Amino acid sequence: MSQLHLLVLSGANLNLLGTREPEIYGSVTLADIHxxxxxxxxxxxxxxxxxxxxxxxxxxxxxxxARNSYQGIIINAGAYTHTSVAIRDALSAVEIPTVEVHLSNIYQREEFRHHSYIAPIAIGQISGFGANSYILGLQALVSYLKK
Structure with a gap:
């Protein structure tokens, strides 16, 4: 198998990591995560x-x-997780295995965050492990793709 190419997408407000609500999201920046x-x-x-x-x-x-360039997608769509049918439909249309990740446990937060448009079409969802959610998502996606 040739080397896998994976796309990591981060959505709305994730550029503010490190300074945005550190009590929820921690002090790690998105650059640190990357x-x-x-x-x-x-x-x-x-x-x-x-x-x-x-x-x-x-x-x-x-x-x-991504359709012709990547074998997998990791996405933290931020608030778009709970609002964007368009992102859900795009992920479904390209038929690329996708893992949804979140820094916080979205099920311990406000009720509106409990619904994800992405989860039903993703191969899995990881939330609540801070910046490590991205790493866990990467490991899970690679394991899935190599089977």
Missing amino acids: NSLELEAQKLQVNVSCLQSNLEGELLEAIHS
Whole structure:
């Protein structure tokens, strides 16, 4: 099998990690998470490309473009998890195995965060482990793809 190429997408407000509500999201920045992902990807012998956008349309374009370039997607859509049918439909349409991740445990938070449009079409969901949720998502996705 040739080396896997995985896309890591982070949505709305995740560019503010490290300063945004550290009591919920911790003090790790998104750049720190991306660096950790790249180190873990090297260990797993896969490639990762990371993208963050606050714009739903940019996330949609990245998902559409992933079809011919990536074998898996890890997504923390942020608030779009709970609102975007468009992101759900794009992930479903490209038929790329997807893992949904969240830093906080969305089921311990406000009721509106308990619903995910992405979860029903994802191969799995990881939440509540802080920045490590991304690493766990990467490990799970690679394991899934190598089976």
